Amino acid sequence: MQHPRTASVAxxxxxxxLLGHLPRFVRAPLAFVxxxxxxxxxxxxxxxxxxxVVVCDLELTRTLLRHxxxxxxxxxxxxxxxxxxxxxxxxxxxxxxxxQRRLVQPxxxxxxxxxxxQIMTDRTDAALTCWQEGGTVDLTRETRRITADVLxxxxxxxxxxxAVHALLAADLHELLxxxxxxxxxxxxxxxxxxxxxxxHARASARARRLMGELIAGHRAAGAASHRTxxxxxxxxxxxxxxxxxxxxxxxxxAFSDEELIDHAVTLYxxxxxxxxxxxxxxxHFSALHPPVHRRLTEEIATVLGGRTATWADLPRLxxxxxxxxxxxxxxxxxWLLTRRTEEDTTLGPYALPRGTVLAYSPYLxxxxxxxxxxxxxxxxxxxxxxxxxxxxxxxxxxxGAGPRRCIGDEFAYLxxxxxxxxxxxxxxxxPHPSTRPLPRLPQLTLNPxxxxxxxxxxxxxxxxxxxxxx
Ligand code: HEM
Numbered sequence: 001m002q003h004p005r006t007a008s009v010a011x012x013x014x015x016x017x018l019l020g021h022l023p024r025f026v027r028a029p030l031a032f033v034x035x036x037x038x039x040x041x042x043x044x045x046x047x048x049x050x051x052x053v054v055v056c057d058l059e060l061t062r063t064l065l066r067h068x069x070x071x072x073x074x075x076x077x078x079x080x081x082x083x084x085x086x087x088x089x090x091x092x093x094x095x096x097x098x099x100q101r102r103l104v105q106p107x108x109x110x111x112x113x114x115x116x117x118q119i120m121t122d123r124t125d126a127a128l129t130c131w132q133e134g135g136t137v138d139l140t141r142e143t144r145r146i147t148a149d150v151l152x153x154x155x156x157x158x159x160x161x162x163a164v165h166a167l168l169a170a171d172l173h174e175l176l177x178x179x180x181x182x183x184x185x186x187x188x189x190x191x192x193x194x195x196x197x198x199x200h201a202r203a204s205a206r207a208r209r210l211m212g213e214l215i216a217g218h219r220a221a222g223a224a225s226h227r228t229x230x231x232x233x234x235x236x237x238x239x240x241x242x243x244x245x246x247x248x249x250x251x252x253x254a255f256s257d258e259e260l261i262d263h264a265v266t267l268y269x270x271x272x273x274x275x276x277x278x279x280x281x282x283x284h285f286s287a288l289h290p291p292v293h294r295r296l297t298e299e300i301a302t303v304l305g306g307r308t309a310t311w312a313d314l315p316r317l318x319x320x321x322x323x324x325x326x327x328x329x330x331x332x333x334x335w336l337l338t339r340r341t342e343e344d345t346t347l348g349p350y351a352l353p354r355g356t357v358l359a360y361s362p363y364l365x366x367x368x369x370x371x372x373x374x375x376x377x378x379x380x381x382x383x384x385x386x387x388x389x390x391x392x393x394x395x396x397x398x399x400g401a402g403p404r405r406c407i408g409d410e411f412a413y414l415x416x417x418x419x420x421x422x423x424x425x426x427x428x429x430x431p432h433p434s435t436r437p438l439p440r441l442p443q444l445t446l447n448p449x450x451x452x453x454x455x456x457x458x459x460x461x462x463x464x465x466x467x468x469x470x
Contacts, residue, residue, distance in 0.1 A: 006346075006349050006350070006351060007348075007349040007350055008350070009040070009042045009043070009044050009053055009350055009352075010039045010040030010042065010043050010044065011039075011043070011044045011045075011046075012035070012036055012039055012043050012044065012045045013039070015045075015046050018048070019048060020045070020046025020047055020048060021045045021046055021047060022046075022047045022048050022184065025045070025047055025184075026184070029336075030335070030363060030446075033054065033336065033361050033363065033364045034364060034367060036054050036056050036364065037056040037057075037364070037368065039056075040056065041055070041056055041057035041060055041348065041350075042054070042055055042056065042057075042060065042347065042348075042350050042358075043056055047184055048184065048185075048186060049186050050076060050184075050186075050357070051357065052075070052338070052357045052358070052359050053352070053356060053357070053358045053359070054358075054359045054360075054361065054364070055347070055358055055359070055360045055361075056364065057348070058365055058368070058371060058395060059348075060347055060348050061360045061365060061397070061401075062401060062402075063347060063348070064339060064347060064358060064360060065360070065400060065401040065402035065404065065405075066401075066402045066403075067402075068094045068097070068402060068403045068404055069094045069095075069342065070341060070342055070343060070345050071339040071340070071341060071342075071345075071347075071358060072093055072094045072339060072340055072341075072342050073090075073091055073092070073093060073094070073338075073339065073340070073404065074093075074338065074339060074340025074342075074357070075183075075338030075339065075340050075357040075358075075359070076183040076184075076338070076357070077179070077180070077183040077336075077337070077338045077444075078091050078338060078340075079183070080178075080179045080180075080182045080183045080190070081179055081269075083179075083204060084175050084179060084204045084207070084208075084265060084269065085262055085265045085266040085269055086258065086259070086261065086262030086265070086266075087259075087262060088100075088259075088262035088263050088265065088266030088267075089101060089104055089263065089266055089407065090266050090270055091266070094342075094403075097403065097404070098403075101403075101407070103242075103243065103246045103254055103255075104239075104242075104243070104263070104407060105407065106242060107239035107242050107243075108407050108408065108410070108411060110410075113311070113410070113411075113414055114311045116154050116411065116414060116415075117310065117311035117314075117414055117418065118310075118311065119150060119153050119154055120150050120414065120415050120418050120419070121308055121309065121310045121311070121418060121422075123146060123149050123150050123153060124146055124150075124308055124309075124418060124419055124422045125308040125422070127142070127145070127146045127149070128308065128422060128423065128426045128427070129426070131426075131427065131455055132455070133455060133456060133457055134454075134455065134456065135454075135455050136432070136452055136453065136454050136455070137452075137453055137455065138450045138451060138452055138453070139280050139283060139429070139451040139453050140276070140277075140280055140437075140447070140448055140449065140450055140451045141450070143276035143279050143280055143419065143423075144169065144272060144273060144276040145165070145169065146276070146419060147271070147272045147273075147275045147276040147415060147419070148160075148165065148168065148169060148172070148268070148272040149165070150415060151267065151268060151271050151272050152165075152214070152268075154239060154411075155239045155240055155264060155267055155268070156214050156215075156217075156218050156240055156264075157218070157240070157241065158214065158217065158218065158221075160214075164210060167206065167210065168207060168210055168268070170203070171203040171204075171206055171207040171210075172207070172268065172269065172272065172273065174199060174200060174203040175200070175203055175204060175207065175269060176269070176273060176443055176444045176445055177443045177444075178196070178199070178200035178203065178204075179443075179444050180443040180444045181196070181443070182197070182200065207265060207268075208261050208265060211261045211264040211265055211268070212257070212261050214264065215240065215257065215260050215261065215264060218240050218241070218244070219244060239267070240260070240263075240264065243255055243260060243263055244260070267408075270406075270408060271408050271411070271412070273333065273445050273447055274333040274334070274412065274445060275412045275415050275416050275419075276447070277331070277333045277445060277446065277447035277448065278324055278327050278328050278331075278333065278412070278416050279324070279327075279416050279419050279420050279423070280437070280447070280448050280451055281327035281328075281330065281331045281448060282323050282324050282326075282327035282416075282420055283420070283423065283424075283429060283451075284431070284437055284448060284451065285323075285326070285327055285330065285378040286323055286378075287429065287431055288378070289378055292323065292378065292379075292380060295319055296319055296320060296323055296380075296424065297424055297458075299316075299317065299318075299319045299320060300317070300320060300421050300424045300425050301425070301458070302316075303316045303317055303421070304421060304422075304425040306425055306426070306458070306461040307425060308418075308422045308425065308426070309417070309418045309421040309422045309425065310418075313421070314414070314417060314418075317417055317421050319380065320417050320420055320421045321383075321413060321417050322380040322381070322382075322383040322384065323380045323420070324413065324416045324417060324420060325380070325383045325396070325398075326378060326379060326380040326382060326383060327378075328396075328398040329366045329372070329382070329396060329398065330366070330376075330378060331363070331446050331448075332362035332363055332366060332397070332398035332446060333398070333445040333446050333447060334362060334398070334400070334444075334445065334446075335361060335362060335363035335445075335446040336359050336360075336361045336363070337359065337360055337361075337362075337400070338357055338358065338359045339357070339358045339359075339360070340355065340356070340357050340358070341353070341354055341355060341356045341358070342354065360397075362397040362398050362400075363446065365395060365397055366395065366396070366397065366398075368395075371394070371395040372394060372395065382394060399412075424458075425458075425461075426457075426458075426461065427455050427456070427457065427458070428455070428456045428457065428458050429453045429454075429455065430453060430454040430455075430456065431451060431452075431453050431454075432451075432452040432453065432454065435450075435451055435452060435453075436449075437449050437450075437451050
């Protein structure tokens with residue numbers, strides 16, 4: 001990867017003694033990262049004692065993501081994530097990654113999706129029909145509850161006791177905030193018994209214990225026996241069945257109990273707030289843009305006629321999917337992600353010593369005006385296929401890229417599209433006028449704060465007639 005010319009990495013201006021850029025980063029992280037491209041393609045920032053090089057150029061980001069053995073998962077963010085999710089698929093080093101990905105991948109195969117969609121439709125239908133006309137719900141909390149419910153049903157093939165559900169949801173909330181907060185602290189401070197660190201440790205231990213109990217229950221129910229050699233025979237027996245039945249080359253179990261917990265926690269943490277956040281941002285932005293809202297609700301009314309969305313409806317919910325994509329462009333849940341160089345190397349013309357922590361930001365890159373004209377405008381038409389159906393895909397990194405690209409991207413689209421369409425099919429949503437859903441940052445995911453929303457029925461709503469099955 002030697003480059004004909006060499007260049008030096010710029011440093012972001014305005015670093016304070018000792019604190020560096022930390023105060024600006026904590027106060028307004030999104031605005032801060034958007035100032036960085038003005039200083040160079042690679043820009044070093046200092047967060048207290050930690051240095052991090054932010055990649056502000058699209059091609060260099062693509063190179064970074066392609067070469068995962070040189071630019072491996074690492075840095076304080078992933079170290080803190082490991083404390084929660086162990087060395088599961090999202091955190092494991094490149095040397096371990098190919099094996100894990102091969103074992104987990106079959107559960108995300110297209111053939112499983114109609115079954116997953118059925119679970120999603122049933123769960124969404126049950127949740128949305130409990131809402132009361134004239135009532136108020138917090139969309140952030142409710143969509144999170146639905147995505148968590150679906151995830152547990154698809155991973156464990158099980159129902160979750162509502163009390164366990166509430167505990168897990170509270171723990172997840174703490175974990176997502178805590179991982180990011182702790183990644184900004186110097187290492188020794190993470191080990192002090194402060195109230196924040198103790199709260200985080202308790203949430204992590206409890207989430208892992210609950211996952212362990214779910215796995216034990218799953219094993220006792222003998223769900224692994226439902227599996228066929230080339231994938232789960234019935235997605236209702238759950239993705240975990242596949243992992244339980246996976247074998248190493250000697251014929252023993254491929255995963256220890258601890259590793260199974262790592263996977264379960266990883267999928268729960270990666271797959272619930274992210275999808276719920278995307279749906280909430282899509283609802284929020286479309287409510288602010290009447291022409292988008294009109295087109296979206298017209299599509300949904302035409303396709304669904306007041307019922308809950310199913311697998312069979314997806315090909316006709318094109319604008320709904322575009323709206324979701326545009327929400328993910330403007331507010332990608334994974335807004336800043338890190339890597340660490342495993343050897344002395346170069347990125348473009350920049351020499352980087354071993355151990356350099358780099359960050360890429362889908363949020364920053366999605367807002368580059370040269371990539372997306374008028375980048376702050378919410379416009380689902382950006383994702384409209386051209387007349388020949390094959391436009392060059394505009395830059396989109398909400399699911400990452402390269403070997404570590406999100407394994408759950410199509411699962412998220414499936415769930416996000418079904419949920420967004422079903423919500424607007426059953427309900428007219430009236431956001432509370434005082435709502436300003438500023439994301440609660442800094443934290444791991446770029447999700448909205450509470451979204452109190454008043455509910456009325458759409459004019460032509462017919463409560464759940466018979467639903468077409470996939
Ligand atoms: C809108 C929803 C989602 C978004 C925006 C999202 C985003 C991402 C991103 C950006 C990465 C790459 C991280 C990096 O480069 O460091 C990733 C990885 C991952 N995601 Fe997602 N994700 C979503 C939903 C899901 C779902 C539903 C699941 C599982 C059910 C999931 C499971 C994972 C896993 C296991 C990885 C690690 C993959 C690997 O390293 O091989 N995600 N996700």
